[in-house]
Amino acid sequence: MTSVSTLQPGSVHTRAEICAVFGGSSQGGICPSVETKRVMLFSDPKVAKKNGYHHDGWLAEEDALGPIFEYTGAGRSGDQGFVGQGGPTGNKAVLIHAQQGRTLEVFVREGTAPNSEAATHRYLGTFAVDEDQPYVPRQGAGADGKMRTAIVFRLRPIDAVEKTARDAIVPASDTFATEVPRAVTSDMLQTAVNSGEFFAAPDIRRQHNSEALRAAAQGKLVPMRASNVTEFKRAAAVATTVRREKAILIEEYVNHLESNGHIVNCLQITIKGKTSILRTDFFDSTENVLYEAQGASDRDSIRLALARLLDYRRYSADIANQDGLPESTILLPSHPEDTDLLKLLEHHEVSLIYRSHEGFIKAV
Numbered sequence: 001m002t003s004v005s006t007l008q009p010g011s012v013h014t015r016a017e018i019c020a021v022f023g024g025s026s027q028g029g030i031c032p033s034v035e036t037k038r039v040m041l042f043s044d045p046k047v048a049k050k051n052g053y054h055h056d057g058w059l060a061e062e063d064a065l066g067p068i069f070e071y072t073g074a075g076r077s078g079d080q081g082f083v084g085q086g087g088p089t090g091n092k093a094v095l096i097h098a099q100q101g102r103t104l105e106v107f108v109r110e111g112t113a114p115n116s117e118a119a120t121h122r123y124l125g126t127f128a129v130d131e132d133q134p135y136v137p138r139q140g141a142g143a144d145g146k147m148r149t150a151i152v153f154r155l156r157p158i159d160a161v162e163k164t165a166r167d168a169i170v171p172a173s174d175t176f177a178t179e180v181p182r183a184v185t186s187d188m189l190q191t192a193v194n195s196g197e198f199f200a201a202p203d204i205r206r207q208h209n210s211e212a213l214r215a216a217a218q219g220k221l222v223p224m225r226a227s228n229v230t231e232f233k234r235a236a237a238v239a240t241t242v243r244r245e246k247a248i249l250i251e252e253y254v255n256h257l258e259s260n261g262h263i264v265n266c267l268q269i270t271i272k273g274k275t276s277i278l279r280t281d282f283f284d285s286t287e288n289v290l291y292e293a294q295g296a297s298d299r300d301s302i303r304l305a306l307a308r309l310l311d312y313r314r315y316s317a318d319i320a321n322q323d324g325l326p327e328s329t330i331l332l333p334s335h336p337e338d339t340d341l342l343k344l345l346e347h348h349e350v351s352l353i354y355r356s357h358e359g360f361i362k363a364v
Helices: 015-022 087-095 183-195 210-217 226-259 299-313 340-347
Strands: 012-014 030-033 038-043 069-072 103-112 119-129 135-141 147-157 176-180 264-270 277-279 282-284 289-293 327-332 350-356 359-362
Touching (some): 012 015, 015 038, 030 087, 038 087, 226 289, 226 327, 226 359, 299 327, 299 340, 340 350
Parallel strands (some): 038 103, 289 327
Antiparallel strands (some): 030 038, 103 119, 119 147, 350 359
């Protein structure tokens, strides 16, 4: 019988041994455990692509909060979601693990046990979904060979983990932008709007006790003053409102475009030598317009949207069936009070559309 002390990052175990320690099912890739308040995630690189899972592994690029392990959600063929196929006991269990008081335990297929056909799995450690961006939608072939949108979870280590090159995602061999459907993106946004499952935006979180945030990313505990606790709650509430506003704003404007006969998709951008994949808010294929939305109209939000558009735009010159660089437009919930920003957008040849009582108005 395997003991808890032997499940250290880098140790190798059979599913039976893992179940004896953490509980959960001996089958499947996402296995919630009622007994130990954990969700086990199993990845098998050797059969991943054949089964429609293209995105498991460590990203080479780290951000201010550290490394990210990407893990593809449940569902071998067809668009993945949080209900139905890969439903509440699968993808949704990963998404809301923190709200349910669970941790994520990640394992990678290693081989077989000695003198046995039982598969073995290497334990990477304990993780949590990224608070800013818990998942991203990615376009790729499913097990049936048909293109579909998969849910790719972004996992952060919350304790000591094994991080080696053999578990890293292979960098892209070329740079290109691909137009992909946004239908599941819309479904994901609406799911979040209805359930309230939102996470604090990074620019808002960084304004409140960065020491505690960095410590949390490293699995450390930092005492918080009562005033800081209040500030975090306030920041989380503001971030939730902003994220919900953005989701609703996108859906309203996309519905406006589609009601006028426009075809609306997204751009998925792969960059040579990078493992991260960029995905835009939405793209008007009919008019060749690239959009970045924000849930607030303040200066920082607009500057962030501008930076993202400039980054996306330079990779978008060779989109199939389009003529040259797309027009770039920022979508806001209201007219910005700081009109100096309009000059900034004009300088970079970026348009601005905002919502008003009369509908959507183009300001630049």
